[in-house]
Amino acid sequence: MLDAAGPVFSDDIQSRIWAVAAWMLKVDGVAETVPGMNNLMIVFDPLAIPPGEVEQQLLHIWKTVVPDAVSGRDVDIPVVYGGPDGEDLAALADNAGLTVEEVVRRHSEAVYSVAAVGAMPGFVYLSGLDPQLAMPRRAVPRMKVKVGSVIIGGAQAGIMPCTAPSGWHIIGKTKVPLFDPLRDPPCACKPGDRIRFRVIEVQP
Amino acid sequence: MIEILSTGAVNSVQDLGRTGYLDAGVGRSGMMDAPALEIANLLVGNDEGAAGIEVALFPFRLRFETDTVFAVAGADCPAKLDDRQVPDWWVMNAKAGEVLTLGLPRAGARAVIAFQGGIDVPLVLGSRSTDLKSVFGGFEGRGLHRGDRLALGGTSRRMSRMEGGYGADVSVLRAPAAAEDEAIVLRVLPSAEYAVFTGEARSKFHETDWLITNDANRMGYRLSGPELTLTRKLELLSHGIMPGTVQVPPNGQPIIQLAEANTCGGYPKIANVIEADLWKLAQSPVGARLRFELTDRDTAVAALRQQRTFMAALAADAALMRGWN
Known part of the structure; x- marks a missing residue:
């Protein structure tokens, strides 16, 4: 679970959450990503990828990801x-x-x-x-x-x-x-x- | 085909659950005692994820309309095929017309029945599990009724015809059921808000034998015990939750989320039951007591690995057994 929430909901943080969710799905061993409100749950197989590695990848992608400007319909x-x-x-x-x-x-x-x-x-x-x-x-x-x-x-x-x-x-x-x-x-x-x-x- | 002769409405068709749709708000569903289904499926020569029947209300009776290989697993319940005893975790051959009866469990809460070929209901979002809450999947999106007739899938695998000759020893995976006055011990990892609970609340959480109240179903169990309090008021935005998540709503009484949990929630979370122990909850009836023992990630992963290794060995054995016939 990545919790990026401040005191109030932020649309900018949420765009970043969506982008991180999409990237994390490409990581081997990650099964599902569940965006919440300014947070993100990652579901993974701990026998396929160690929990510590998921954490590292998640923080790295969170820091480096560039949210898509236009995505939704x-x-x-x-x-x-x-x-x-x-x-x-x-x-x-x-x-x-x-x-x-x-x-x-x-x-x-x-x-x-x-x-x-x-x-x-x-x-x-x-x-x-x-x-x-x-x-x-x-x-x-x-x-x-x-x-x-x-x-x-x-x-x-x-x-x-x-x-x-x-x-x-x-x-x-x-x-x-x-x-x-x-x-x-x-x-x-x-x-x-x-x-x-x-x-x-x-x-x- | 099998025909349901007597049942309760919460007994349902389940496989290992729905994956890949949590972000659409669609929960897992699936057999509450998933390892029991895997084992029973491997015994009858299925892939581990074939759909079977979860029985939580007893007595349950069904009639086989054709010769069928099946296995009963999970709860320790008295089972009979016409007049013959049916041992748990054991392959049985039913003849057309024979009736299988499952009585009230001596220990545990949910029985699993696997059939060679699996229950043949349509795949909905990749799974044959019934989502009782959202009314889709399984058999017409609902629990089983008397008179329902379920088709079984075809199978190309020949099974052992040795009458009563083949079963699984599950003692390494499952300790004998706790005595009635003993709490069922669940290993937990601390959740995101663990540290926001008072020290006293955390101690009480681990020391208490929590009672499973009547408000217990496939969505989750509400527990009763001392009130768990936070050091400060928490307003959380909605976030993902999973089967095994232990939430504490404002009344201070924990709720354990289970197979049909909502995909998102907002209550503070104190802990998570580790995946390898979720089956114990499936086998914990209303009125039983639960104790939460703090563990660490390495132990949680090792427990899961032990479970998978057991399944792999059983799958290899099952393949050998088929080879002999």
Whole structure:
């Protein structure tokens, strides 16, 4: 595990994390790399490469790597905001001291970066949320948040890739499938991709 | 074909798990007692990674629809093929129509059944394992139900027809099960936040016999014992975690992540159970007690090497046995 995190999440550090992850995959004995938020987990076979050597390689690449300037793709996510499938939109607007229209404008005008994919299959950790739209997670998580729900938790934006428990706030819904195990790669988005939410409709 | 006659919903088709998709949020899954599957597979003449059945809820019964070579491994559970005793870690030949019954384990928690040819379910993301949490892989993405019929893969390898003549001695890999009032000892390496726990918390972590609570499944086990506290409040960004990672959430009670662990988490980590000891967790039932013994990297690697050497020797033996027939 390489932990490069400072007090707040940094997009520059994250670009470096992605680049190091790609390089480390080329090292013999390294099986998988798992970028987190400003950190990186390396999964390796200790019988194929000694742990100390993985450490050395990791630090060397961390110091010398040059992150790719342009890598990710642009992904368009059409969203129906509010209504029955965006039940927390009004509450989030209240919390932010903004109108619903302003919340939708700010949420859909931002460009988000897929920092990492993880926790559950196809779940994207997005950076780039307007800080004013941040809202602490629900004290009691909902047991079922529907697939395609467009959500905000703390200072992060997200999309539910499957129906699962979540304590994040639901502001809308998309029909874009984010995860399909029968597809390879199974995820619609990769770290480094840029996501834009496009307004289809705002429902009361 | 085999037909499931009685089962619990957590019994499932598993192989050695899914690799290469952690960065897509797809966890390992796979047999909790992976070495038991490897051994049982080698005994029946399969590659070590063929898919078998993990049985965690008993009694479990299945009927063989065709003559089938199989082996039962893992937990020490009373097993019968019709009226015949089925020893653990032993190759058996079932005739069409015979019924295999696994009873409640005398020791351990999970039995593994391997079949010659392996369970033939589609590969999903490179594995036949069921991901129960995410509902894909294995048999229709779910645990087994009564009446399910599973196909077995074909095999070109001829197996020994010596009735009950071939098995594995696993005593070098597995000490006899601990007595019921004895804690199961797991070797751990310190994790990233080990030093942020108070000295008292670290001592308690290693000295306590931790109880496995009812909240224990393929995702992980929640443990109960003294509260483990940090020297300062920690807000961690989400980071990768693996089966064996021991996290401590704000209530101070550890959680051990297991086969179906999420790929990322945010709680402070106190330790990691070494890979060579993960099978012991598969064989630790609810209500059992666990002790965490600090070890070092060299010991962890040596333990893994011993396991692999055992498998290589068993594979060579199995090839010899096939050669004799």
